[in-house]
Amino acid sequence: xxxxxxxxxxxxxxxxxxxxxxxxxxxxxxxxxxxxxxxxxxxxxxxxxxxxxxxxxxxxxxxxxxxxxxxxxxxxxxxxxxxxxxxxxxxxxxxxxxxxxxxxxxxxxxxxxxxxxxxxxxxxxxxxxxxxxxxxxxxxxxxxxxxxxxxxxxxxxxxxxxxxxxxxxxxxxxxxxxxxxxxxxxxxxxxxxxxxxxxxxxxxxxxxxxxxxxxxxxxxxxxxxxxxxxxxxxxxxxxxxxxxxxxxxxxxxxxxxxxxxxxxxxxxxxxxxxxxxxxxxxxxxxxxxxxxxxxxxxxxxxxxxxxxxxxxxxxxxxxxxxxxxxxxxxxxxxxxxxxxxxxxxxxxxxxxxxxxxxxxxxxxxxxxxxxxxxxxxxxxxxxxxxxxxxxxxxxxxxxxxxxxxxxxxxxxxxxxxxxxxxxxxxxxxxxxxxxxxxxxxxxxxxxxxxxxxxxxxxxxxxxxxxxxxxxxxxxxxxxxxxxxxxxxxxxxxxxxxxxxxxxxxxxxxxxxxxxxxxxxxxxxxxxxx
Amino acid sequence: xxxxxxxxxxxxxxxxxxxxxxxxxxxxxxxxxxxxxxxxxxxxxxxxxxxxxxxxxxxxxxxxxxxxxxxxxxxxxxxxxxxxxxxxxxxxxxxxxxxxxxxxxxxxxxxxxxxxxxxxxxxxxxxxxxxxxxxxxxxxxxxxxxxxxxxxxxxxxxxxxxxxxxxxxxxxxxxxxxxxxxxxxxxxxxxxxxxxxxxxxxxxxxxxxxxxxxxxxxxxxxxxxxxxxxxxxxxxxxxxxxxxxxxxxxxxxxxxxxxxxxxxxxxxxxxxxxxxxxxxxxxxxxxxxxxxxxxxxxxxxxxxxxxxxxxxxxxxxxxxxxxxxxxxxxxxxxxx
Numbered sequence: 088x089x090x091x092x093x094x095x096x097x098x099x100x101x102x103x104x105x106x107x108x109x110x111x112x113x114x115x116x117x118x119x120x121x122x123x124x125x126x127x128x129x130x131x132x133x134x135x136x137x138x139x140x141x142x143x144x145x146x147x148x149x150x151x152x153x154x155x156x157x158x159x160x161x162x163x164x165x166x167x168x169x170x171x172x173x174x175x176x177x178x179x180x181x182x183x184x185x186x187x188x189x190x191x192x193x194x195x196x197x198x199x200x201x202x203x204x205x206x207x208x209x210x211x212x213x214x215x216x217x218x219x220x221x222x223x224x225x226x227x228x229x230x231x232x233x234x235x236x237x238x239x240x241x242x243x244x245x246x247x248x249x250x251x252x253x254x255x256x257x258x259x260x261x262x263x264x265x266x267x268x269x270x271x272x273x274x275x276x277x278x279x280x281x282x283x284x285x286x287x288x289x290x291x292x293x294x295x296x297x298x299x300x301x302x303x304x305x306x307x308x309x310x311x312x313x314x315x316x317x318x319x320x321x322x323x324x325x326x327x328x329x330x331x332x333x334x335x336x337x338x339x340x341x342x343x344x345x346x347x348x349x350x351x352x353x354x355x356x357x358x359x360x361x362x363x364x365x366x367x368x369x370x371x372x373x374x375x376x377x378x379x380x381x382x383x384x385x386x387x388x389x390x391x392x393x394x395x396x397x398x399x400x401x402x403x404x405x406x407x408x409x410x411x412x413x414x415x416x417x418x419x420x421x422x423x424x425x426x427x428x429x430x431x432x433x434x435x436x437x438x439x440x441x442x443x444x445x446x447x448x449x450x451x452x453x454x455x456x457x458x459x460x461x462x463x464x465x466x467x468x469x470x471x472x473x474x475x476x477x478x479x480x481x482x483x484x485x486x487x488x489x490x491x492x493x494x495x496x497x498x499x500x501x502x503x504x505x506x507x508x509x510x511x512x513x514x515x516x517x518x519x520x521x522x523x524x525x526x527x528x529x530x531x532x533x534x535x536x537x538x539x540x541x542x543x544x545x546x547x548x549x550x551x552x553x554x555x556x557x558x559x560x561x562x563x564x565x566x567x568x569x570x571x572x573x574x575x576x577x578x579x580x581x582x583x584x585x586x587x588x589x590x591x592x593x594x595x596x597x598x599x600x601x602x603x604x605x606x607x608x609x610x611x612x613x614x615x616x
Numbered sequence: 617x618x619x620x621x622x623x624x625x626x627x628x629x630x631x632x633x634x635x636x637x638x639x640x641x642x643x644x645x646x647x648x649x650x651x652x653x654x655x656x657x658x659x660x661x662x663x664x665x666x667x668x669x670x671x672x673x674x675x676x677x678x679x680x681x682x683x684x685x686x687x688x689x690x691x692x693x694x695x696x697x698x699x700x701x702x703x704x705x706x707x708x709x710x711x712x713x714x715x716x717x718x719x720x721x722x723x724x725x726x727x728x729x730x731x732x733x734x735x736x737x738x739x740x741x742x743x744x745x746x747x748x749x750x751x752x753x754x755x756x757x758x759x760x761x762x763x764x765x766x767x768x769x770x771x772x773x774x775x776x777x778x779x780x781x782x783x784x785x786x787x788x789x790x791x792x793x794x795x796x797x798x799x800x801x802x803x804x805x806x807x808x809x810x811x812x813x814x815x816x817x818x819x820x821x822x823x824x825x826x827x828x829x830x831x832x833x834x835x836x837x838x839x840x841x842x843x844x845x846x847x848x849x850x851x852x853x854x855x856x857x858x859x860x861x862x863x864x865x866x867x868x869x870x871x872x873x874x875x876x877x878x879x880x881x882x883x884x885x886x887x888x889x890x891x892x893x894x895x896x897x898x899x900x901x902x903x904x905x906x907x908x909x910x911x912x913x914x915x916x917x918x919x920x921x922x923x924x925x926x927x928x929x930x931x932x933x934x935x936x937x938x939x940x941x942x943x944x945x946x947x948x949x950x951x952x
Contacts, residue, residue: 124769264768264790439767468729468770469890516856526852528832530765532728534890536832556833574765576852 100351104176108183115180119246120262122436122477131156133433133479135180135239140164140307141300142240142429145233146480148226149426154481164307171308175294175301176333176348181238182294182301186333189286199330205290206332208343212295216379217387219302224391229422230398230453232391234430236299241279244456247436248445249276268464269435270444275456294348295335302377305345309376314344315353316368321361328353328362337374338362345377394452403451408596410586411449413460413506413567416467417475417486420592421450427482430456434474434483440465442569443474458483460505462569462585463578467505469532469568502533506567507589507598508560514582517555521547525556527571527583537564538571538583562589562598671800671808676870677822679713679905686946688904690913693952696741696879696901697748703875703903704749706948713872714821716754720872721819722746722786725826725842726762726777728888729770735882736889738825740776742877746825747784758784761815762845763791789815796848803864804931805857810848824874824907828898828918830886834858835926836919837887838911839874840865863931866907866938876902876910878918908938909945 096102118132133156136142143160147153153160163174175182194202222233234240248269253276255262269275285292294301315338317328328338331352336343338353354362403409404421415434418424435443435458442465445456458474460467472491475483486503489495493502508527516522517540531538540556547553560583567585575581589598630638689706693699704710714720724738732739747758760781764771768790772778781788789795791812799811816822826842833855834841843865844851854861878900885894898918904910908929916923923929923940933940 124767124773259794260792264792266793439770465767468766470729470731470774471767471770522856523833523858524855525833526855529855529887530728532888532890534885534888534894536885536888540832570766574852576850576855578850 099355101355104351107177108186111178112180112183115242119243119251119436122433123262124437124439124473127437127473132437133431133477134159136243136429136431136433136479138163138178139237139239139300140167141233141237141303142480144303145222145226145231146427146429148223149229149231150423150481154427154479155485156479163304167304167307168310168312170313171311171344171347171349172301172304172334173349174304175298176350179238179300181242181298182291182348184242185283185286185291185293188283189290192284192287193290199327202331203326203329206329206335208335208337208346209289211289212335212346213377213379213383214296215298215302216305216377217383218297219299219306220379220384220387221391221394222299224388225395226391228392228395228399229426230395231426231429232394232453233299234428234456236297237429238293238298238300240429240431243436244430244432244445245275245279247432248272249279251436263441265441267441270461270464271447272445274447275445291333291335291348294333295346305377308345308347311344313364313366314368314373315342315347315349315351316363316365316372317342318361318363319372321359323359323361325358327356327358330356341372341374343374343378345375398452401451403449404453408587409449410506410588411459411461412446412454413569413585413587414590414592415443415458415460415474415483416491416503416505417472417484418482418592419484424457424482425453427480428454428457429480429482431479432456432458433477433479434458437473437477438465439471439473440468442466442573460569460585462572462581464573466570466573467568469566501591502566504566504589504591505569506585506587507562508537508565508567508569508571508583508585510558510560511580511582511584514577514580515558516576516582517557518582521545521553521555523553523555524576525558526574526576528556528558530570530574532568532570533564533566535564537561537566558583565589671798672811672813673800674811674816674868674870677820677872678870679872682708682712685712686904686948687906688902688909688913688942688945688947690947690949691901691903691952692899692950693901694899695952696739696877697745698952699879699899699901700742700745700875700903701749702950702952703901706950707873707903707905710749710753713823714750714753714755716756718750718753718755718821719757719759719819720750720755720821720823721759721761721815722750722823722825723842723845723871724760724762724775724777725829725837725845726771726775727765727845729764729766729774730889731774732776733880733892733895734889735827735880735895736829736887737771737775738777738827739877739879740780742825742875742879743777743786744780744784746823746875747780747786750823751784755821757787757818759787759789759815759819761789761791761812763812763848764845791848799847799868801864801868803867804860804935806861806864806868812846812848821872822869824869824871826874826876827880827882828876828878828914829882829889830884830894830919832886834862834928835921836911836915838914839876839907840911840928840932842874843869859927859931862928863935863937866932867935871907873903873905874907874910876914876918878902878914881918883919904947906938906945908932908940909942909947912940912942 122132137156137159140160143157249272333350334346334348336346443458444461446459512518516524528538540558569585572581685708689703691703730736795814796810797813826839829837831837878898881898882889
């Protein structure tokens with residue numbers, strides 16, 4: 088095939104769209120890359136999440152509020168109401184990824200007929216509406232699960248926990264100063280590969296079949312004023328409009344408005360100029376609303392409510408909470424946290440120490456991929472509140488350093504505690520192995536230190552005396568930052584470990600009756616050398 | 617290729633050409649696997665990791681010994697730059713140590729993510745002043761590097777050193793995964809350890825710039841303990857022999873110069889500090905070529921404690937790595 092360059096081709100809608108796609112995908116990658124203390128300069132790195140109307144809608148159901156920047160989602164709702172699902176093929180970075188990989192791996196070299204067949208509407212494509220219904224039902228119950236499949240959450244999470252670590256592994260220093268590790272990142276990585284790979288079987292598999300945001304926008308686009316329209320007087324029924332149809336929206340017959348991605352490929356693929364983007368075309372030439380059988384919608388509702396009910400009554404967010412569910416500083420109380428966290432893992436991306444990890448089953452079924460602290464991989468730097476700054480939904484509040492450390496205006500309230508450190512004396516060198524250590528005391532960042540030591544002289548096994556300092560934890564002062572656990576030389580299972588009890592965000596999980604602000608602090612100040 | 621059409625039920629056997637080609641391919645694969653096996657085969661049993669790794673030896677960056685110039689300078693003043701300038705003036709000026717074209721590595725102590733006021737990290741004003749003096753003396757480049765305990769980016773950022781590095785155009789080196797190489801030392805305890813090597817590939821002068829701090833385990837962290845930040849690996853094992861290790865640092869590193877920042881001293885809750893009440897203004901800069909003398913002055917006059925208890929300095933003294941009796945050295949004192 089010869090490439091005949093015609094400058095007017097550049098202005099084809101397809102090419103305009105490609106420019107937009109490259110721009111938004113690059114913008115997304117840029118935000119992902121700069122979500123790092125070295126490069127953050129007030130960039131709105133969670134902008135795509137804030138633009139996401141499903142995030143705003145679902146959190147509004149669970150919290151009855153629209154948190155801060157989520158108001159930006161109006162910016163997407165309005166054009167959807169005017170033009171339909173333009174987001175899916177112009178802006179959505181995950182849609183763009185599937186569009187591109189579908190083109191790269193898919194049927195672009197296949198015969199015209201085969202491509203046309205691949206882009207016909209299938210009943211399977213109504214599954215996304217059932218998924219959306221189930222997620223909304225779960226949200227009405229009080230469990231926010233849209234993040235499992237919302238494309239922006241999914242792509243942020245995949246980038247953070249699997250793609251970036253893999254890139255840095257291949258090119259050390261390109262992303263991190265030291266290699267980051269993410270527990271269970273391989274699961275998230277394979278889900279990404281699977282969904283990308285499915286484009287070979289069904290083009291835009293994720294977008295057409297699974298995407299709850301697509302379903303949400305599809306529902307909104309019922310009211311859109313413009314849509315793709317076919318002029319039946321010009322149409323010769325060649326079906327060529329289906330050749331590159333991204334949404335499988337049947338432009339060759341009655342357009343399925345809720346399925347159309349407004350990619351404009353059909354307009355240019357039509358040899359008869361029968362297809363155009365029209366203002367208020369005739370209703371009888373469209374299928375306005377998504378086709379979802381009522382009984383399946385009902386089933387979706389049951390699954391969603393069941394998910395909420397079964398997950399909650401498993402107890403992981405209540406009395407049977409796991410000691411490993413140590414939430415980032417500024418996190419709201421656990422049930423409110425599950426109302427807000429969309430598992431986008433932006434907090435995990437921005438964490439400068441790698442301590443934040445996507446939970447697997449620690450926080451229960453509802454809490455999968457929500458952030459928890461893993462002190463083996465890092466510890467919470469005291470003068471850092473980055474996780475709350477990037478959280479788009481307020482699951483982690485935008486606290487200040489003063490609020491976190493309980494200084495200045497917050498002195499009366501005391502510091503935010505993530506949990507409490509406990510010694511495992513059998514593993515502690517000075518307690519059980521006649522060996523000096525107390526690294527834990529050295530690195531303890533609060534003043535006065537929550538870890539203190541008492542000097543003892545013991546007779547060693549060989550008969551010689553040795554002076555040792557044996558460490559203790561003062562639960563009134565410990566903030567659960569975990570640096571002691573992280574720096575403990577007993578590296579496989581540290582001799583001091585933080586567990587969730589004592590966290591200030593929960594009244595039920597407190598440890599000390601007086602909340603941990605004791606008079607002993609002022610006494611200690613006097614006794615200091 | 618042979619035409620195996622359906623019309624011929626007994627296709628002729630392969631011709632000579634095809635026979636040779638196919639035999640050749642199979643033969644070459646057999647020979648190739650044999651050769652590869654011969655090349656890769658290890659006939660003897662070995663245990664991975666037990667091979668002796670020969671680490672690098674650090675060279676001495678110490679200046680020539682002077683009989684007339686002081687080796688220790690103490691300056692009292694209210695402001696970092698003036699006081700550091702005064703201390704350096706007593707030693708004979710930065711020109712005595714840094715010549716035109718030198719690449720200087722400044723080793724601050726940025727172990728924790730602390731704001732400057734808490735005095736747990738090298739003060740940005742101190743770094744700015746020392747870097748400025750280096751450039752004035754003709755340094756072509758100044759490198760700043762440390763391997764902190766908390767996150768490296770957070771520590772450099774919050775201590776204010778990232779900003780100074782950007783402002784002064786210093787080369788800030790983070791401890792990246794491939795920044796380290798094995799080091800060999802004949803120390804009391806420190807023998808083979810992983811070392812933050814990249815700054816030393818370029819630098820030909822080394823200045824230690826340490827805050828003066830209380831330390832929970834080894835009593836004080838000053839210019840000798842500062843070299844801890846050049847090591848990697850599981851440093852938390854050092855605490856099992858802390859005084860021996862710290863004295864080994866005096867053997868490991870022979871710096872051009874050390875500067876102890878005693879403008880604001882962390883008197884308690886060290887080495888992390890955490891409250892302003894842990895900090896006491898002492899308005900003093902100590903500079904010198906012998907870190908043991910500098911630290912001896914710091915311990916007795918800035919932290920105001922009994923030098924007898926600071927075991928690592930005595931160990932270094934016994935091993936001839938420095939002079940704990942700073943009063944016996946050629947020293948000068950000035951108030952700005």
